[in-house]
Amino acid sequence: MNEPILKVENLTHIYSPGTPFEMTALDNIDLDIYKGEILGIIGHTGSGKSTLIQHLNALIKPTSGRILLEGRDINESKQSVREVRGKVGLVFQYPEYQLFEETVYRDIAFGPKNMKLDPAEIDRRVRLAARFTGVEESLLERSPFDLSGGQKRRVAIAGVIAMMPEVLVLDEPMAGLDPGGREEIMENIMTYHRETGAAIVIVTHSMEEAASRADRMAVLSHGKVAMTGTPEEVFARGEELRRMGLATPVMTDVADKLRALGVELPGTVYTVEQMVSALMELEGGKRRA
Ligand SMILES: Nc1ncnc2c1ncn2[C@@H]1O[C@H](COP(=O)(O)OP(=O)(O)O)[C@@H](O)[C@H]1O
Ligand SMILES: [Mg+2]
Known part of the structure; x- marks a missing residue:
């Protein structure tokens, strides 16, 4: 793979240190994020996902350890913080x-305005970001409070995309939306990825979403990186995932059950497409036999 754009080195984050509420949310984490990749971050509630990603654009500071953007510590100076805010866009939950x-x-224009871009460039970016997120031109002059939940979510994501980040980080962007809305948001993010080559870091609860879109996954458990690897590599460790309180994709469970029944299903299976081709292969094998 190419160079990491972001490098997380020995990152520890302790909330309220030295008080009775002291909480080690991240415990000595190492993680690389590569240019142009799609990295899925999964983990049980409280595993440290949100804390981790808020470090990626210097929104919160490490208790110890560093985050490097193209080799430079993002918390080194005011200048380096400004730079990372322009290159790493963070969409909250x-x-x-x-x-x-x-x-x-005006909501979408807020970020580009803060970047002190000229008005023509701001206008170009607002319209571009609206296009990426499927926000129709006719909505631009409306109040954001008049929109539906799904539309509001898209406007909020457009506000970050308008800064044209090289790394777009999203914290459970599909949470609380119906299946249609989830699929649309995911497609919007993928369009931004395809057309700009930006890296995408996406925190998700949905194994299916992570499995079908991510190039690579990182699994957090109790403030540590428990696994990294391709979806194939990660889902091949179904037992460990289940022990960490993570549901594996439905198709992985079905494949495991079929194998337990003695069906010799070939390959790794975690999407419907893979299940279909594994079953076809099996069927073909039987016919040949
Ligand atoms: N602002 C905060 N103050 C104190 N503790 C926090 C704060 N935010 C998160 N935590 C704690 O840190 C741990 C990690 O939380 P978080 O990063 O939100 O995990 P996740 O996003 O995976 O659910 C949890 O135990 C959580 O209760
Ligand atoms: Mg969270």
Whole structure:
């Protein structure tokens, strides 16, 4: 793989240190994020996913350890913090709660304005980001508070995309949406990835989503990186995942059960497509026999 754009080195984060509420949320984490990749981050509730990704654009600071952007410590100076805010865009969980401007247009323009871009460039970016996220032009002059939940979510994501980040980090971007809305948001993110080559870091609860979209996955458990690897490599360790309180993809469970019944299913199976081709292969094998 190519160079890492972000490198997390020995990262520890302790909330409220030295108080009775002291909580080690991240315990000596190492993680590389490569240019242009799609990295899925999964882990049980409280495993440290949100804490980890808030470090990636210097929103919160390490208790110890470093985050390097193209080899440079992002917390080194005001200048380096400014630089990482421009290159690494962070979409919080339920980002629609942070919409506050009078119009959708102004909400999407907020980030680029802070970057001190000229008005023509801001306008270009607002329209581009709206296109990436499927926000129709006719909505731009509306109040964000008049929109549906799914539309608000898209506007909030557009506000980050308008900064044209090289790494787009999203914390459970599909949470709370119906299946149609989830699929649309995912497609919007993928369009941004395809057309700009940006890396995508996506925290998700859905194994199916992680499995079908990610190039690589990182599994967090109790503040540590328990596994990294391709979806194939990670889902091949179904027993360990289940012990960490993580559900494996439905098709992986079905494949495990079929194997337990003596069906010699070939290959790794975690999507419906893979299940179909594994069954076809099996069927073909039988016919040949
Ligand atoms: N602002 C905070 N203050 C104190 N503890 C926190 C704070 N945010 C998160 N934590 C704790 O840190 C741990 C990791 O939380 P978080 O990063 O939100 O995990 P996840 O996103 O995987 O659910 C949890 O035990 C959580 O209760
Ligand atoms: Mg979280």
